[in-house]
Amino acid sequence: MGLPSVAYDRGDERDGSARRLKWQQDREVRRLKGLIILSDTSSSVDDHGSSSDDSDDPPPDAYAYSCAGDRKGKGPARKCMDMRYTNVDDKIKECLIPNLAQIYLIGFYEEREFALYVSSISNELRIPVRYLREDKPRGSAGGLYSFRDYIMEDSPAHIVLLNCDVCSSFPLPDMLEAHKKYGGMGTLLVNKVSAESANQFGELVADPETNELLHYTEKPETFVSDLINCGVYIFTPKILIAIEDVLKQKKDRANLRRVSSFEALQSATKAIPADYVRLDQDILSPLAGKKELYTYQTLDFWEQIKTPGMSLRCSGLYLSQFRHTSPHLLASGDGKKGATIVGDVYIHPSAKVHLTAKIGPNVSISANARIGAGARLISCIILDDVEIMGEGDHNAKLGITILGEAVDVEDEVVVTNSIVLPNKTLNASVQDEIIL
Incomplete structure (x- = not known):
């Protein structure tokens, strides 16, 4: 299968051969495409350690993680779109680098679930x-x-690919400059972690x-x-x-391989489909050491969102970053003209917070x-339309907690280390629970 015609030079010479794809190096303006992978199955999280393509079940959904819902994006998780959109917002805004032509979100969610969001963010950022x-x-x-037909529209020079279950400062401008200097096919963002935790991710060796x-293993x-x-x-x-080459090799091997009827029956549910290509094992590993792939190490924060609680940690990392990059986004107050603010706190302009x-620290409202009145919030994420009541003997107090949309926490209720999905009313204290 060749690349689409839009990927070729649009002059008179079109021979249909993917090998004669023209990169148009002489263009003054280099167009980029940004892709953010959201999928709740194999195509999102298999490439940096959160799951493996070899497992029988599809990897969990990064957004269902954030929302504590089911991994197919159905049921309670579908009500928690605000957390998904917040996560996607971070990635989209990090993609805003010069000459960006278009951003694609790739996933398994129903299109209608993202229709309004995509329209809104396109109008806001003035980028398709x-x-x-x-x-x-x-x-x-x-x-x-x-x-590939969509990706190769406008003949982009570079493709930026982000998995959406990670949080980072995303140093894309510097990474892009390094990528151009390397002159290879691709550049990976890499980070150093402890030896004890390294085997949870894709490990690699790079020329110092x-x-x-030089070497990549998952x-x-x-x-x-x-x-x-x-x-x-x-x-x-x-x-x-490179992906097309792998697909051809898989097809050729499938045609050459002869198996008995018993083997065919046994392997029917285990065999990887011929059109299934993993970025880590099928592309990165074989191309390592061939001067095609390079690395760019980040010295800033990086975390993977593997559990609901990680959303809270990532929120704290972003708030800490705002202190240096966007201090105007952080709230302040001493209790005289507004609420008392301790540490890094974000409050949406439409939110109403009593001055008492x-x-x-580490709160996002x-x-x-x-x-x-009198509410005390520490280390929590408060989503749209949540109401935290006050004026009780022991006012509502949240610690290490995520509250979904339109959750009401009544007087004298303590919510600790819990995740509450949307449209719930809490009239009793809870601890260490996920409330569906």
């Missing part, structure tokens, strides 16, 4: 944002290839002088390196040719939330 729904699991690289990727049983894959990439369009409340 589109949601692309995968029809079946194809692996992270296979999913990318299946949307050239930063070339979740090794024995320690290989403390450098890990962060799930953030910049590629040239040549990545699509004490907020922080979303649109139209209402915080009553």
